Amino acid sequence: xxxxxxxxxxxxxxxxxxxxxxxxxxxxxxxxxxxxxxxxxxxxxxxxxxxxxxxxxxxxxxxxxxxxxxxxxxxxxxxxxxxxxxxxxxxxxxxxxxxxxxxxxxxxxxxxxxxxxxxxxxxxxxxxxxxxxxxxxxxxxxxxxxxxxxxxxxxxxxxxxxxxxxxxxxxxxxxxxxxxxxxxxxxxxxxxxxxxxxxxxxxxxxxxxxxxxxxxxxxxxxxxxxxxxxxxxxxxxxxxxxxxxxxxxxxxxxxxxxxxxxxxxxxxxxxxxxxxxxxxxxxxxxxxxxxxxxxxxxxxxxxxxxxxxxxxxxxxxxxxxxxxxxxxxxxxxxxxxxxxxxxxxxxxxx
Amino acid sequence: xxxxxxxxxxxxxxxxxxxxxxxxxxxxxxxxxxxxxxxxxxxxxxxxxxxxxxxxxxxxxxxxxxxxxxxxxxxxxxxxxxxxxxxxxxxxxxxxxxxxxxxxxxxxxxxxxxxxxxxxxxxxxxxxxxxxxxxxxxxxxxxxxxxxxxxxxxxxxxxxxxxxxxxxxxxxxxxxxxxxxxxxxxxxxxxxxxxxxxxxxxxxxxxxxxxxxxxxxxxxxxxxxxxxxxxxxxxxxxxxxxxxxxxxxxxxxxxxxxxxxxxxxxxxxxxxxxxxxxxxxxxxxxxxxxxxxxxxxxxxxxxxxxxxxxxxxxxxxxxxxxxxxxxxxxxxxxxxxxxxxxxxxxxxxx
Ligand SMILES: CC(C)[C@H](C(=O)O)[C@@H](O)C(=O)O
Ligand SMILES: CC(C)[C@H](C(=O)O)[C@@H](O)C(=O)O
Numbered sequence: 001x002x003x004x005x006x007x008x009x010x011x012x013x014x015x016x017x018x019x020x021x022x023x024x025x026x027x028x029x030x031x032x033x034x035x036x037x038x039x040x041x042x043x044x045x046x047x048x049x050x051x052x053x054x055x056x057x058x059x060x061x062x063x064x065x066x067x068x069x070x071x072x073x074x075x076x077x078x079x080x081x082x083x084x085x086x087x088x089x090x091x092x093x094x095x096x097x098x099x100x101x102x103x104x105x106x107x108x109x110x111x112x113x114x115x116x117x118x119x120x121x122x123x124x125x126x127x128x129x130x131x132x133x134x135x136x137x138x139x140x141x142x143x144x145x146x147x148x149x150x151x152x153x154x155x156x157x158x159x160x161x162x163x164x165x166x167x168x169x170x171x172x173x174x175x176x177x178x179x180x181x182x183x184x185x186x187x188x189x190x191x192x193x194x195x196x197x198x199x200x201x202x203x204x205x206x207x208x209x210x211x212x213x214x215x216x217x218x219x220x221x222x223x224x225x226x227x228x229x230x231x232x233x234x235x236x237x238x239x240x241x242x243x244x245x246x247x248x249x250x251x252x253x254x255x256x257x258x259x260x261x262x263x264x265x266x267x268x269x270x271x272x273x274x275x276x277x278x279x280x281x282x283x284x285x286x287x288x289x290x291x292x293x294x295x296x297x298x299x300x301x302x303x304x305x306x307x308x309x310x311x312x313x314x315x316x317x318x319x320x321x322x323x324x325x326x327x328x329x330x331x332x333x334x335x336x337x338x339x340x341x342x343x344x345x346x347x348x349x350x
Numbered sequence: 351x352x353x354x355x356x357x358x359x360x361x362x363x364x365x366x367x368x369x370x371x372x373x374x375x376x377x378x379x380x381x382x383x384x385x386x387x388x389x390x391x392x393x394x395x396x397x398x399x400x401x402x403x404x405x406x407x408x409x410x411x412x413x414x415x416x417x418x419x420x421x422x423x424x425x426x427x428x429x430x431x432x433x434x435x436x437x438x439x440x441x442x443x444x445x446x447x448x449x450x451x452x453x454x455x456x457x458x459x460x461x462x463x464x465x466x467x468x469x470x471x472x473x474x475x476x477x478x479x480x481x482x483x484x485x486x487x488x489x490x491x492x493x494x495x496x497x498x499x500x501x502x503x504x505x506x507x508x509x510x511x512x513x514x515x516x517x518x519x520x521x522x523x524x525x526x527x528x529x530x531x532x533x534x535x536x537x538x539x540x541x542x543x544x545x546x547x548x549x550x551x552x553x554x555x556x557x558x559x560x561x562x563x564x565x566x567x568x569x570x571x572x573x574x575x576x577x578x579x580x581x582x583x584x585x586x587x588x589x590x591x592x593x594x595x596x597x598x599x600x601x602x603x604x605x606x607x608x609x610x611x612x613x614x615x616x617x618x619x620x621x622x623x624x625x626x627x628x629x630x631x632x633x634x635x636x637x638x639x640x641x642x643x644x645x646x647x648x649x650x651x652x653x654x655x656x657x658x659x660x661x662x663x664x665x666x667x668x669x670x671x672x673x674x675x676x677x678x679x680x681x682x683x684x685x686x687x688x689x690x691x692x693x694x695x696x697x698x699x700x
Contacts, residue, residue: 089537119471119574138488138505144540151544153505155488159498185588187439190494194501217595224469224574224599238535242592245567249574 006038006303009068009267011045011061014088015281017074020272023288023339024072024295030343031308036299041068045095046076046088046276056084056091062098065267070302071099073271074291078278097135101261101269102161103168104132104240108227108247108257113321117252117329120224128230129176130247131169132240134261136161137191139237157191157236159198164264166202169234170209179210179231183219183239195236216243223247248273255287255328256320258294260301268302270294284334287326289316292342315345356388356653359418359617361395361411364438365631367424370622373638373689374422374645380693381658386649391418395445396426396438396626406434406441412448420652421449421619424641425626447485451611451619452511453518454482454590458577458597458607463671467602467679470574478580479526480597481519482590484611486511487541489587507541507586509548514614516552519584520559529560529581533569533589545586566593573597598623605637605678606670608644610651618652620644634684637676639666642692665695 010025012018025040032038043061044052052058056076065071077088095101110118110126141154166182173180182199184192196213203211214222216239222229223246235243248254254274262268272290280286293316296309319341325331326338333341360375362368375390382388393411394402402408406426415421427438445451460468460476491504516532523530532549534542546563553561564572566589572579573596585593598604604624612618622640630636643666646659669691675681676688683691 087537093538121469121471138503139538141502146540146544148509150506150508151541152491153488153539153541155503155505156500158500185591187437188443188489189503190496191501191503194496217591220570220592220596221599221604224596225602239592241535241567242570242589246570246574246596249571252575254571 004037006036006070007068008038008040009064009071010040010042011071011073012042012048013045013074013076013276014047015075015078015276015278016286017046017076017276019281019284019286019335020288020291021072021074023335024074024291026339027292027312027342027346028295030346031299031311036303036305036308045073046091047078047081049091050081050084050086050088056086056088057094057098062095065095065099068267070267070298071269072294072298073269075272075274075276078276093139095269096261097140099266099269100135100263102133102135103165103262104134104244105168105172105260105262106130106132106244106247106257106273108251110227110251113317114251114253118250119252120227120250122227124228126227126250128227128233128247129172130233130235130240130244131165131172132235132244133161133165133237134240137237155189155191155238157194159194162195162198163202166199166234168262169232170202170206173209173232174206177231178208181219181230181233182211182213183216183233183235183243184213185216185239186213187215191236199234219243220246223250244273253329254290255326256289256293258290258297260297262301268298270298284336285327286335287328288335288339289320292316292339311346311349312342315342315349318345354387356386356420357418358388358390359411359414359421360390360392361421361423362392362398363395363424363426363626364397365425365428365626365628366636367396367426367626369631369634369636369685370638370641371422371424373685374424374641376689377642377662377692377696378645380696381649381661386653386655386658395423396441397428397431399441400431400434400436400438406436406438407444407448412445415445415449415617418617420617420648422644422648423619423621425622425624428626428628443489445619446611447490449616449619450485450613452483452485452613453515454484454594454609454611455518455522456480456482456594456597456607456609456623458601460577460601463667464601464603468600469602470577470600472577474578476577476600478577478583478597479522480583480585480590480594481515481522482585482594483511483515483587484590487587505539505541505588507544509544512545512548513552516549516584518612519582520552520556523559523582524556527581528558531569531580531583532561532563533566533583533585533593534563535566536563537565541586549584569593570596573600594623603679604640605676606639606643608640608647610647612651618648620648634686635677636685637678638685638689639670642666642689661696661699662692665692665699668695
């Protein structure tokens, strides 16, 4: 990958989206010098897609993403498009399906240094990853109906859909602490029972990995009371949506968390886990760390350059420790100040 | 209700169930002396139902419940019945449907005194109630299928099902801080869109009540970061299952929380929110407070005796403050010691 020119589709999106994307790209540029060759193709997406092309996922944007090696997305949506016939979020659901991004991967970590930001009293360091199924389940199942008397959504899964995302989780566990917890509601749902069957078959392929199950309600409690006991959490789309946001919250530092959504081949998509924060847009105080960390995640996972990712990660840690952080982390720095500080650290390391 | 003899169906259930039920009934007896006339009908339910009658909800148990003024349930389920053809939890789902208990009500409170038990650093007192729809949605929708290739669950709601539980939430808000937050996933689900339509109509009937919406993923975050901002949370069955357990966890005192499940008429069911705790069963150390608080909730809501409930509540508070608590709350007292202490407090107050 490093010999050719890497193609990256860039989707700045809405509100603070372009502000943090600018930061992410500046750091990518700094860390890449003489090291990593890439070209970016910037495209409108979400609200920006609606405004510029009448569609949250314009055809040209989708084409660019499909032809890329990786997609960087900042954040989309906001009150401006509340009454749009197709809302920005529809673009997100659509690009996930079009690129077949069936596995969403979200790290949750609370290091010693970050513990002061956590709203949780607990003391043990936390470090787990949620692998959320992203292109099926109740998000996409048919029938989906609404009329004056009733409405229906359908949670549907096939064995193939479960198996491929389960493999992602077990592969990930092999590189981590070899523990997968599958979260479901098998005491109620038929789909959860299918998940149990399929995932226990996959688990048998990974005898080194400890495999256990948790009901979703119990998992929602353990994420608060004993988050240190998780390594990899595997779950279906809707449960993953809820639990991954809950997990992010226990870190107290939403503004720093990146995510990856991937398929089997084709480009993966990297994005901060937070939204477009209309309330602080334009003030220059958005935390750029989640975007910068998304860039690092991309360098590791798509471009196999963990060395460059490490330079970013260490520089980010240094800057957090120096207290040079945005207001959401209790600091007074601007987006640009944080970004420049990180770039300086990267240069110092050279 | 106080002139006749109140009929209470008692379901001790499994593992610690009978231990805490004994405590609850002892407190009920102590507080009732010369004040409240009742008779109890004890019936097997859950695992005990399977063992004694081959069914988690035996016909005689259901008949007793239907003929009662209120049902007291302790806790059911456990590993013993993992492979039963009909598991204990099925009995729970079935009794909810048979008694038409469409609204599940769960208080979440962190008072100044209880804050030390909370795993959350936050400082403001928390006091909200979750009103969870309990007899529809994905728990009961058809089709529900599983075969070798796929599985399906159906989330279905009618306008009537939504309206009746919404009214419970708004009535409750009128007696509290006049604020209802409806939690849904309206950016994805058709059923959530029906909920928004119906609930905003109901909200219009209560102009004094502030009404707002939250997506379920955002709500899972706010329950940790800003729980003090909620008064009444209204939500559908599955979201309510997850969020109410998450909410219980932020109090750090699961072993104290009661719940009520009710319909329009007919008996309501009162029970602790925790499970049957097989790991501590038989040791005499189960926390009886959730069961005792369930008795108080029953006295208030079914029998209109808030005066008796107050005697219980104040005695419970006194005993907690004195540190005479079970190991789950950091104490060394046994179930019986805590129960006796509460009964003594009740007698002292007379
Ligand atoms: C915007 C919404 C449709 C989306 C989801 O629920 O998947 C978001 O919450 C997320 O987690 O990426
Ligand atoms: C046991 C289970 C079926 C039940 C539910 O999900 O409703 C329980 O978790 C509850 O909340 O009462």
